[in-house]
Amino acid sequence: MSVPFLYRAWVGASMLLVPFAAMIETRKLRDAGFSAMRAHEKIGHATEPREDGGPLIWFHAASVGESLSVLALITRMGLKLPKAQFLITSGTATSAKLLSERMPPRTVHQFAPFDSPGPLKRFLKHWRPNAAIFVESELWPQMLRRTHDSDAKLALVNARLSERSMAGWRKRPRLARYLLDSFSLILTQNDTMAEAMVAMHAPAARVARGINLKSMAGPLPLDDDALFEARAALGHRPVWIASSTHAGEEEAVLAAHKELLKTHPDLCLILAPRHPERGRDVMNLIAGAGLSFTRRTRGDMPGAQVFLADTMGELGLWYALGDIVFLGGSLRPIGGHNPFEVAQSGATVLSGTHVTNFAETYAAMEAAGAARLVADGADLAARVGHLLDDDTARAKACTAAQAFVAGQTDMLDSIAERLINALELAP
Structure with missing residues (x-):
């Protein structure tokens, strides 16, 4: 499949934007109590080792609700795959703090790298994921395609896009098809969203209704x-x-x-x-x-x-x-x-x-x-x-x-x- 012009344009723009984004995000994370070293995870510098001996499964979620929604799924997959290691990435300080209190066995957290060549190359070189599972609406173009090109298998779970987002993707059919083709499986929250994903040029045979994973997150912690x-x-x-x-x-x-x-x-x-x-x-x-x-x-x-x-x-x-x-x-x-x-x-x-x-x-x-x-x-x-x-x-x-x-x-x-x-x- 040929690479759409919009994808190439985003690659170039992201390289120019990363220095400014890194400065802003580093300040925000430092203000939230995280070290500069952890803030550098945003530009692909890992702060945890990748354990060998079993497959590494990477979950990526945007913020608090999406991150917490997959914890029960990670736990259940861990029981079925006793040698697997799990990595969960998110973008906010709040999600990182809450995840640290509820992390499943054999799971580590990192801040998600910017959607730009340098951070993603460093991230993928270190973690070498065997599979990547993206949550809800996390359709970052380079993150998807570069992970796919690394030979990792990809899935999208709990898929949910706003009408505004879907309208935007429908205006860019070549880009939508290029990105959605990365997934081996797309599980949506409901039938309506499954139909919408197919209308956005997702491969119909790989789209199915799943469940709302937020029902699986488990009771909130308390002191x-x-x-x-x-x-x-x-x-x-x-x-x-x-x-x-x-x-x-x-x-x-x-x-x-x-x-x-x-x-x-x-x-x-x-x-x-x-x-x-x-x-x-x-x-x-x-x-x-x-x-x-x-x-x-x-x-x-x-x-x-x-x-x-x-x-x-x-x-x-x-x-x-x-x-x-x-x-x-x-x-x-x-x-x-x-x-x-x-x-x-x-x-x-x-x-x-x-x-x-x-x-x-x-x-x-x-x-x-x-x-x-x-x-x-x-x-x-x-x-x-x-x-x-x-x-x-x-x-x-x-x-x-x-x-x-x-x-x-x-x-x-x-x-x-x-x-x-x-x-x-x-x-």
Whole structure:
């Protein structure tokens, strides 16, 4: 297959851009507490050895959700391939920190190299992957083609592209065909995406529906000592959680909480914004609503009408404190967030109606009684109030959420087996 002009153009442009990107990324990682040596992983300098004796399987994911979504798959493949080593790469400091707490056996993490000749040559020369598995929408042109040309087998799992991305690829059919031909197997999240990938010139025989791997990520980690302290601080107070909220959503959540306080005066809201750096803005919203609050970044525990959980990596702790969770990114047209983490914690899921990123998941969860979509803040208040008042309904919804997640895990073995066969990794 001939090399498209757009690919050649990107190769040249990337060589010019790397010095500037490296400077910016190094500063960001240093600010996040990583050493300069680790920052240099971005330009292909490995900081871990490649173990010999078995195949090396490389997983590449963009950020936190995508990275965590493949951990259970790595674990399952590791059981089937006891001599295999695993490498997982991601692009953000947050994903690196969270992965370090949950790394499967025989797995190391590195920051992903830039999509440019020098970094990728160094990276591939050191790691020599036998297979590479890319997650969701990670279609970096040189990363795909250079890995393919190194004789590694490639797969794309959990494939999901936005309509905007797909429209862009459809305008570049030669480039799309050139890149998608790199994959031996493409597993999509749903049938609609499978059809879209074929329409983008992916080889139809290599495209199939898989499962949403975010349902397989496993429960979020939590600190038992902090959980004990938080429960002691709450006592017997009822709790509900609003997590992953975005700008423009906290107002509706706080209005719902004020309404709920009229009938549940000791109710505590744990409010965890999607981006903790917005903590001060959210704090001002809470104060402006006339509600008392404590704040995690001050070292506080729940103890007022609202607890502002403005830290990273502690959602598992907050989910363990209550069994009613509203997921943000859904009252506004953002696309929604991962409901599986909530269900795995044993809680029932509430969400706004803007859930395009997880449309099929929410439809199935609603049908199973594991989730409920709400129209606005008033609807949210009514639904939370109903669950607080009806112990039987709340217990039934939580049980349904756990059963829904348990039903998904049965499919993971078949996905692992399919990847092993397609990537020619069978012992």
